[in-house]
Amino acid sequence: GVAGYGPPESAKAKVLEFFSDPSHHKYGPVQGIPPLLELLGCKLAAENGIRLADRKVVVTAGANMGFLNALFAIADPGDEVILPLPYYFNQEMAVRMLNCKPVFVATDANFKLQPEAIRSALTTRTRAVVSISPNNPTGAVYDESSLRDVNALCQEAGVYHISDEAYENFLYGEARHFSPGSIDGSQQHTISLFSLSKAYGFASWRIGYMVMPDALYPAVLKAQDTNLICAPLVSQQAAVGALETGSGYCRDKLKTIAEVREIVLKELDAVRDFCHIPPSDGAFYVFLKVATGMGSLELAERLIREHGVAVIPGIAFGLDEGCYLRIAYGALGENTAAEGLRRLVSGLKALVLD
Structure with a gap:
């Protein structure tokens, strides 16, 4: 699924500026360029209520890469990752590619989370519970209380809550988005995934970002450096322009x-x-x-x-x-x-x- 529009004019202007600096054609920082990281920190605080104390942000080549980075950092072969049904197929494939086991948990008749069913699926091999809200493929928006319950049971069980929020800007009627990373005490066990692909028409530019506990930062940098080195600098520059325009x-x-x-x-x-x-x-x-x-x-x-x-x-x-x-x-x-x-x-x- 993609949005039918492209990036804002401010993103295009940043791309034209990109070629004026020869250093832009070299490798960049694995975690992302400083101007973009600064803008993301401001956005996370203002729009998601996520503060970066005891956390780090890494710019990725889309939210899918953020998910794969997270798995590299937290899971070993044979470990389990809980995916509510219906799942997003790229996440199920990523779990299997790392020789981990996806564990499927039913949602209710309206595709909303069932925290107690998730609790029942936890084992000693569980490493993470995944939530996607707003949801792909169902369009469901999980209520704050169920996301809080899932985040709390992850904390209690000593596993990570991976919160995929790629569609955070796409809400209708009275629906409201809630970021589990905004919960007090969530910083040590919550991994939040975001993307510019939908909100800013950036699908081909491959820019996402992930927020993680400080403890995971070295492992995530190692995974990203091995697979990508850094998200393309021209795309990161375009993302600076997009975020300067803002979510409006x-x-x-x-x-x-x-x-x-x-x-x-x-x-x-x-x-x-x-x-x-x-x-x-x-x-x-x-x-x-x-x-x-x-x-x-x-x-x-x-x-x-x-x-x-x-x-x-x-x-x-x-x-x-x-x-x-x-x-x-x-x-x-x-x-x-x-x-x-x-x-x-x-x-x-x-x-x-x-």
């Missing part, structure tokens, strides 16, 4: 996405008789459960071939039972969204009801 840039763009979202939800009313459509108050996804005996992969394939509309099957997000589909609308204009949903609705009716 995303809020302005969000108005258009919110209008597209309304089109999507209105069109989906026509299938509510045979589809469960939970609230999706964040990100830019809708995750529906279709009442059919057909598998999600088969249904997705037939929707593409027979009705010209693409969705991602729930099996890609770890849901083997039941037929789930993810709809992404972040890059769609109003006319495209309307046509796509018309095809989806007619396709679902033809394939499921006829």
Whole structure:
């Protein structure tokens, strides 16, 4: 899923300035360039309530790299990482790539966290619990109380809470974002992941950042230095320009996405008789459960071939039972969204009801 807009003009201006300094063509600091780190510190304090006492920030090549860095720092082969279902597939793959074991924990019918189910899944090999809010693939926004509960049980169990907040700016209605890293006493066991890919239209520029306990900083630097050395300096310079513009840039763009979202939800009313459509108050996804005996992969394939509309099957997000589909609308204009949903609705009716 991507947003349909690009970076602000201030980011483009910084890219043009980049070539005026020959030193920009050398390696940069592994953790990120100082001007960007300073801006990130200010943003984290002002927008997330995260103070950097006893913490460090590392600029990464996207939030996915931050997640992989975290695993390198905290886990050994055979260790376990708890992923609520449905999971984000890149995280499940990263866990397996490091020869660790993903442990899946069900969410409720509206894809909200169940802290006691997470507690029951903890073992002596657990190294982390992952939460993604606003959520990919469901669009669910986790409430503050459940995130506090998960963070507390991680502290109690001596494991890390990895909080993926890549979609923090994409909220609708009364939904509010909460950063577990803002909790008093969370600094020793909380790893927070962020990204510019969505909010600032930076998907191809590969800039994210992670906030971690001081104790993990040497291991994270070692992992990043081995794999990347540093996030591309030209992208970091562009990120300086984006952050100087600020998150108001995303809020302005969000108005258009919110209008597209309304089109999507209105069109989906026509299938509510045979589809469960939970609230999706964040990100830019809708995750529906279709009442059919057909598998999600088969249904997705037939929707593409027979009705010209693409969705991602729930099996890609770890849901083997039941037929789930993810709809992404972040890059769609109003006319495209309307046509796509018309095809989806007619396709679902033809394939499921006829």
